[in-house]
Each structure stands twice: as structure tokens, then as C-alpha cells.
Amino acid sequence: MAKSATFSFEAAELATYLGAKNASALEKVFGYTTVGQFLWHFPRRYVEVGELTPISELPFDDHVTVVAQVVNVSQRQMHSRRGFIFEVTVSDELSSDGQELKMTFFNGYQARTDLQVGVIAMFSGKVGWYQDHLQLNQPDYAILDEVAQAEPRPIPIYPASAKMPNKRIRDLMAVLEEEFTAENLPEFLPEKVLKAHSFQRRHMALADRHFPKETKHAYIARQRFAFEEAFMLQLALAERGRQLGTQHAVARPKVVGKLADNFDAQLPFTLTEEQVAVGDQISSDLTQSHPMHRLLQGEVGSGKTVVALRAILQVIDAGGQAALLAPTEVLASQHYASIKKMLGPLAEPGLFGEGEGTVVALLTGSAKTAHRRETRLGIASGKTGLIIGTHALLGDQVQFADLGLVVVDEQHRFGVEQRDALRAKAGDALPHTLVMTATPIPRTVAMTVFGDLETSTIKRLPAGRAPIQTHIVPMQLTGFRSRLFSRMTEEVSKGHQVYVVCPRISDSTAEQGVLLATYEDSAGQTMSVEAMKELLDGMPEFVAVRIEALHSQMDAAEKQSIMDSFARGDIDVLVSTTVIEVGVDVHNATLMVIMDAERFGISQLHQLRGRVGRGGLPGTCLMTTWLDADHPSVGRLKTIESTTDGFELAEADLAERKEGNILGVQQSGSKSSLRELSIIKDRALIEQARADVVNLTEEANWGKTYPQLLSVAGNWVDDSTKEYLNKN
Structure with a gap:
């Protein structure tokens, strides 16, 4: 197909290559509208002759693959619901003993068309038991033509549906295969990165992912695309971090002899080494004229609140206000009570030796009207230094005199719009942001999701915490x-x-x-x-x-x-x-x-x-x-x-939940851009991609050196993921 110089194969509408009918079907089933989206509909596995099991040796409840010839077909209506069951009896092609096996397809319209008597196909599925005989229920299958039987190749098994079965997906992908060229699928990863990891170029890797000569070729290609996703995500996060560095915030340096110092002096316990070290990191961040963006993670009871309170007092000493956003009224009230208790007389305005007290207020949705009005007045006037609350802090009627620090407790319980609404109340200068979580985050998750945040961790529990x-x-x-x-x-x-x-x-x-x-x-x-x-x-x-x-x-x-x-x-x-x-x-x-x-x-x-x-x-x-x-x-x-090691348990939890929501999809409300990357299987890839991105971005004017990469980086994440990254 002739193309202009500006033609983009991946951006082309599916109908351009596959026709209106096929394009409409792909959109209805998978939501795909462009060639690029369909190209990333990768097989979930492959079957090949080496995996075949004779019918006579089929193990119950195992996943098997057989090559067999259709010897009989039948159809019957279902009684309990609408539709039909299409049954296929096949005879083993792998051995000469003539063993037979039944296959069952519910509403098998495509199977009814494809699986006629005499057809030889490869079937893959889980062995079940029905009416005293073994059967495969709703198996994947691939019809084997004479070439495939003579030169067997791995057969890709795609995520499919009744209206878009595997065979149709394979046939449609085969139509696009001749377009897998360097011109249509230009490489954008730096050549030195490809060579360092022995990765194929994109067009070759795509061919091996969809049409491998050997299964190992498909998995080598999969590594390349998983790395590509890790690399581009890390690049997006690095760019987000760079942008944060250019944004303006009011510096909040320590002020000697005021609230923060008085608080430290009256503490009835000694801070742990980790609490002091993390506190120093945060204190240093607050002295900068660009916004702090730090994640503070630590076990339940590790003393995160004390660390956050010391940062809050530093901001108040420097003339700013702080807001602590909690996900529930119970938690907000707990924070209010515990912080008031820790502050003691410092939680009231007035002179105490060399220092001053500050007003600590609680604002929740269930507060009475008079209390809400009085609290909002104290916030707007600047009289209130620390405001603790729930979503009620986000209302239009809540206006801050000088919001300098936002502390978000249990970030995963808030949507990006809610957090952004609170930050917007700071005016032209962004507030510093400290995110706290008691849910330990595995290293690869932190790198993948919070790659643009500086991360501080408190692992050791304070003295006095009983086992x-x-x-x-x-x-x-x-x-x-x-x-x-x-x-x-x-x-x-x-x-x-x-x-x-x-x-x-x-x-x-x-x-x-x-x-x-x-x-x-x-x-x-x-x-x-x-x-x-x-x-x-x-x-x-x-x-x-x-x-x-x-x-x-x-x-x-x-x-x-x-x-x-x-x-x-x-x-x-x-x-x-x-x-x-x-x-x-x-x-x-x-x-x-x-x-x-x-x-x-x-x-x-x-x-x-x-x-x-x-x-x-x-x-x-x-x-x-x-x-x-x-x-x-x-x-x-x-x-x-x-x-009781929360970080060890976090790794176990991650393995149990499989991929989970590594880009906060529940917050953005739509699918993530990631298709191949696995934070369980690809930990080494993620770490290598992060190192490669750091090396790349340290180069002066890297965008001019790699213009193709710069162009793709701007459009790589989808709109919802981009919004998520921009607002975190």
C-alpha cells in the first residue's frame, strides 16, 4: 500500500488494512481502533508439537495439547438458558490406536464453521470429566493446513472471545504481517541500549511475538517489549520529576527557637535513628524553592506521624500552613486527638518561652454548621496553622491563607482529582507534599509507580512497641x-x-x-x-x-x-x-x-x-x-x-495478587498503558531500565540526540495514565 512520508502505520485506522467489518468487530470486542493497538494484542501463550499428549495418556484436570482429526460433530440446544452446545469428537493423530476424545463448545458458532468432519487441528485446553468420559471444555484450537502439518510452528493463543476467536485473530494479524518493516515500525530506543541488552529492533521483535519459528523466539521478543515499557515509563517518571524541579514553591527553612524546637524539647521519648534521618531529609526538602514530593512509608506504629508533625511545625514556624488529609473521619479524628496530645500546650496560640503555639483544627463532613464556619474562618485568616480533615478540606468554601505543606495519609485511598484540588488551594506557588503509607511497598512497585517521588522508609519500630x-x-x-x-x-x-x-x-x-x-x-x-x-x-x-x-x-x-x-x-x-x-x-x-x-x-x-x-x-x-x-x-x-516484617509480606502479597494495579488504575478510571511489563517477573528489567534512563537523562540535550525517542515519549502513555502521573 502506497504511503506518504507522514503516514504512520501504527496510527492508521484498522479499516485501512483489515476492512470495515473486521475493524468494527475488533472495536466492539476489544475497543481497538488503530493498527498499533491491535499489534499489542499479544498472545498469552503458544502451543507446539513438543507439548502434545496422546489421548490415551491424558491426565485429568491438567492443561494439555493434542493434534486430532474431527470424526463426528453434533449440536443440541441448552435447556437452562438460550443457546446451543456444539460437540466435536476427534481421533488421535499422534498415535495409531484410534483413541477418541470429545470437545464441547458453548454457542460455538466459529467452531461449527471451522471444525468439519475430516479437519485436522491442534486443540488445547483443560481435561475435564462428563458423563463417564474425559473431555476438553471450550478448548482453544488451530486448524493445521498441509504446510503446518509438514513444518509445525508454535501456534499463538491470544486473549479471545466467542465473537473474536483465536483463529480469526491469527488470520487478521497475518494480514498485517507483511507490513512489519523498519519503515512502518521505526525503532526509537537508543541503539546503544539495544546493543547493551541484545534486543531486536521493533519490527523484528513484533514478527517474533506474533509468528515465532520457535517458542523461545517469542519470549525473547517479549523481553524486549517488557523492557520498552519499563524504559518509557521510567522516562515519563523522570520527566515528571524534572518538571517538579522547575515548579515554584515557597521555601520553608527551619527557624531556631520556635515551635519545632520546643516540640523536640518536650518529647517524652527519644526519636529513633531512622526517624531523625528521615526527618532531616524532609527538613532539607522544605528549604528548597521547588516543591517537595516525598513518599514516607513505614510499618504501623513506626512513628511516621511524629516525623510528619515535625515537618508541619517547621512549615508553620516559617509562616505557612499545613493540611493533613485523611481518608476517613475516624482516622482524621484519631490524628487530631493524637497530634493535640503530642503538642500539648503548643496546640494553642500564645507565648511559651521563646516559641509560639498554633491552632490545630479538625474539619470533617459531619461537623456542625457553626463549627465548620468557625474553622473555615480560622483557616482563611491564617490563625489556624494545622488543619486535619477528610474530603471536607477540598470544598470550594475552604480557603487557605498560605498553604505550605500537604500531608496525605494512605494515598491509595484518594483519587488524583481530590489531591490535586487541595494542592490548587495554595495559589501560584505549589505546596510541598508528603505522602504517608503504612502499607510497605516492594522496591519494584515503588520504582514503577512512585518513580518520581523521593522515598523515605522507617523500618524499625520505636522502643516500647511490644511484639x-x-x-x-x-x-x-x-x-x-x-x-x-x-x-x-x-x-x-x-x-x-x-x-x-x-x-x-x-x-x-x-x-x-x-x-x-x-x-x-x-x-x-x-x-x-x-x-x-x-x-x-x-x-x-x-x-x-x-x-x-x-x-x-x-x-x-x-x-x-x-x-x-x-x-x-x-x-x-x-x-x-x-x-x-x-x-x-x-x-x-x-x-x-x-x-x-x-x-x-x-x-x-x-x-x-x-x-x-x-x-x-x-x-x-x-x-x-x-x-x-x-x-x-x-x-x-x-x-x-x-x-511480622511488613516488607517481606508486601512481596508475598504482590506475588499472590499477581500484577494488581501498578499504575493506580482505580484512580485514573481506565486501562493502564502497560501490556507486557510484569513487576513480579521483570524486576531485573525494571531496575536496568531505571539505570539506563538515569544515564540517558544525564546527557546534555539528550532530546536532540534522540529525536525519535523524545517524540514517542511525549505520546507514549495514554491520557488517563498521563493525568495520573501529572497529578501525583
Whole structure:
């Protein structure tokens, strides 16, 4: 096809090469509209003759590949729903014993067209059992022509659907194959980078990814594209960091003899070496005339709040205001109470020796109108130095006199628009930003997602934090069930308090009745907050125990009232959902019971466990499960039981969740640009890409040296990802 000099093959509409009908089908099924989007629809695996299994040796429940000839086909309507089942009987082509196997396709329109009697094809799927015989249910298949049978090559298996099956995808991709040229698919990675890692050029790698002569060629090509994504992402993050360096912020240097110094002087404990070191990093950042953009991560109870408060006081001393944004009213109120307590007399305006106090205010959505009006007035006038709040801080009616620092607690719970709205309140000069998280972040995630942030980590817990013992409680054993409840009453009798966390809030009346009536044999049932409270209320040993329930469906005032009562010690046992996962700080709580713990993730379990042992008293976490000890989900609980190292658990959590959301897709609301890069498999690639980008950007005028790379870098991420990077 003739092209002009400005023609871009990857930007071309699919209809240009594949026709309107095929282009429309690809858009409906996958959302693709351009050639470039379709080219990155890579196979998820490949099948080849070397993997073939004779039908007579098929292992049940395994994934297999067979080459067979269709000997019979039939079709029948489904009774329970609309549609039909297309059944294919095949005979083994790999051996001469004539073994047969059935294949089943639900609404198999394409299979009905392709798989006629006499056709030889390669089938791939999981071996199942139906009506006393083995079968493959909804297998992938590829029809083998004479050339393919004579010279077998790996057959790509793509992400597909009933309306866009594998064979059609392969056929459409084959139409584009002749266009895989250096002219149509120009290389943009620097030549020296390609040579350093022995990567192919783009057009050759694409050919090997879709049409490999050997499977190993496809995976070598996959490495190249995974590296390309890592490299371009790191370049985008580096550019974001460069832009931050050119933006203006008001420098907030330390002022001797004022709030910050007075606070340090009155601290009843000694800061750890890590707290001091991280504090010095942040303090230095605040003296710069470009905005600080730092991520502070540390275990629950590692002392992040003290570090953040010292930074806040430095900004206030320098004439600015600080805002601490928390995701929930409970957490905002906890921060308010703990910070007021830490500051003591410094939380009120006035003279104290050489220093001054400052007003600390709380602003939440549930605050009464008069309180909100008074608080907003203090913020606008500059009288209030520290404002702690929830989304209420983002409202148009909240205006700051001189916002110098934004502290965001648990960043992953906020959308980019919300954080950006608060920063916009600082006027022309951007505020410094400190992001805190108690969820340890694996190194590769930090490099991939927060590559443009300076990262500080506090690993060591302060003195006085008691160790937490963690145990799995097998509920199918009567003795363990009895011991669970007696441990709860033992802690209460010592004057301590107990959390009981359940996976859900309530059951239907019928379900709850069955659960409570047959609790001794309720394996497989999921405990709810309401059912657990009713169960404890009905047990004789809990008659004198003060028990309350807490969950997200309560209104804010009721939740706060219950949390305040628990904090005062007026409640012995708090039965709750994960609403207490973050920020709830009750030093007298020593026992955490997590019902049906296999229903929670590793990070969530670690966060919940961190709610106890916070006041110098030893903490215990009991994770209950009805599952057998060899169940895969119990392996997750054993991981939690074996270590309290949050960073080790973060790695385990990442491996369990697979890719997860490495670009904050839940915040941008659409798909990420990443297709090949895996933060689990590609850790070495990510680190190498980061090093290569650092070397590249240290070159003067690198954009002029690599104009193709500069051009692609500006358009590489999609709009939603670009917005995410720009607003973080």
C-alpha cells in the first residue's frame, strides 16, 4: 500500500488494512481502533508439537495439547438458558490406536464453521470429566493446513472471545504481517541500549511475538517489549520529576527557637535513628524553592506521624500552613486527638518561652454548621496553622491563607482529582507534599509507580512497641474453638480490650439463625458482625463483658461515638468490619481476632494485626479459619503467622495478587498503558531500565540526540495514565 512520508502505520485506522467489518468487530470486542493497538494484542501463550499428549495418556484436570482429526460433530440446544452446545469428537493423530476424545463448545458458532468432519487441528485446553468420559471444555484450537502439518510452528493463543476467536485473530494479524518493516515500525530506543541488552529492533521483535519459528523466539521478543515499557515509563517518571524541579514553591527553612524546637524539647521519648534521618531529609526538602514530593512509608506504629508533625511545625514556624488529609473521619479524628496530645500546650496560640503555639483544627463532613464556619474562618485568616480533615478540606468554601505543606495519609485511598484540588488551594506557588503509607511497598512497585517521588522508609519500630504473636485457629477442632473464646474473656479480665473483625456486616435473618443455631458445625459459613455480636451476647461467659458493633453502614456520628467509647475503655470487645484497619489507635487493645481470615489479603491482615500491642503491652492476633490445613488459602495465613516484617509480606502479597494495579488504575478510571511489563517477573528489567534512563537523562540535550525517542515519549502513555502521573 502506497504511503506518504507522514503516514504512520501504527496510527492508521484498522479499516485501512483489515476492512470495515473486521475493524468494527475488533472495536466492539476489544475497543481497538488503530493498527498499533491491535499489534499489542499479544498472545498469552503458544502451543507446539513438543507439548502434545496422546489421548490415551491424558491426565485429568491438567492443561494439555493434542493434534486430532474431527470424526463426528453434533449440536443440541441448552435447556437452562438460550443457546446451543456444539460437540466435536476427534481421533488421535499422534498415535495409531484410534483413541477418541470429545470437545464441547458453548454457542460455538466459529467452531461449527471451522471444525468439519475430516479437519485436522491442534486443540488445547483443560481435561475435564462428563458423563463417564474425559473431555476438553471450550478448548482453544488451530486448524493445521498441509504446510503446518509438514513444518509445525508454535501456534499463538491470544486473549479471545466467542465473537473474536483465536483463529480469526491469527488470520487478521497475518494480514498485517507483511507490513512489519523498519519503515512502518521505526525503532526509537537508543541503539546503544539495544546493543547493551541484545534486543531486536521493533519490527523484528513484533514478527517474533506474533509468528515465532520457535517458542523461545517469542519470549525473547517479549523481553524486549517488557523492557520498552519499563524504559518509557521510567522516562515519563523522570520527566515528571524534572518538571517538579522547575515548579515554584515557597521555601520553608527551619527557624531556631520556635515551635519545632520546643516540640523536640518536650518529647517524652527519644526519636529513633531512622526517624531523625528521615526527618532531616524532609527538613532539607522544605528549604528548597521547588516543591517537595516525598513518599514516607513505614510499618504501623513506626512513628511516621511524629516525623510528619515535625515537618508541619517547621512549615508553620516559617509562616505557612499545613493540611493533613485523611481518608476517613475516624482516622482524621484519631490524628487530631493524637497530634493535640503530642503538642500539648503548643496546640494553642500564645507565648511559651521563646516559641509560639498554633491552632490545630479538625474539619470533617459531619461537623456542625457553626463549627465548620468557625474553622473555615480560622483557616482563611491564617490563625489556624494545622488543619486535619477528610474530603471536607477540598470544598470550594475552604480557603487557605498560605498553604505550605500537604500531608496525605494512605494515598491509595484518594483519587488524583481530590489531591490535586487541595494542592490548587495554595495559589501560584505549589505546596510541598508528603505522602504517608503504612502499607510497605516492594522496591519494584515503588520504582514503577512512585518513580518520581523521593522515598523515605522507617523500618524499625520505636522502643516500647511490644511484639505481636500471631496464630492460626483451626475452627473445625472443638478445643481450638473453645480456647478462642476463653482467650477473649481472659484479656478482658486483665482489664484489656479486644477487637473481633468479621468479613461482612450482616446475614439475612434465616442465614443468621442457621449460623447461630449450628455454630459448632458451621464450617463454610462466613461470620458477620451482627451474627458475631449476637453469638457473644448469648454466651454465658460474656454476660459481664461490654460488647459493641462497628461497621461502615453506621452514620459518621455513631461510628465516632463508638470509637471514642472504645478508646476510653468503656467497651471491652469491639466487633467490627475492616473499618478499624487504618489509623485506630487504642493502646489498651491487646487481642485481635480475625474471623474467616482467609477472606482477607496479606496486606490487610498485616494492617489489622498492627492495631494491637501499641501501648507497650504484648499483642496477640488470632486468625480463624474453617479450611483444612493443606488448603492453598491457609498458606497465606501461614505466611502472616511466620513473620511480622511488613516488607517481606508486601512481596508475598504482590506475588499472590499477581500484577494488581501498578499504575493506580482505580484512580485514573481506565486501562493502564502497560501490556507486557510484569513487576513480579521483570524486576531485573525494571531496575536496568531505571539505570539506563538515569544515564540517558544525564546527557546534555539528550532530546536532540534522540529525536525519535523524545517524540514517542511525549505520546507514549495514554491520557488517563498521563493525568495520573501529572497529578501525583
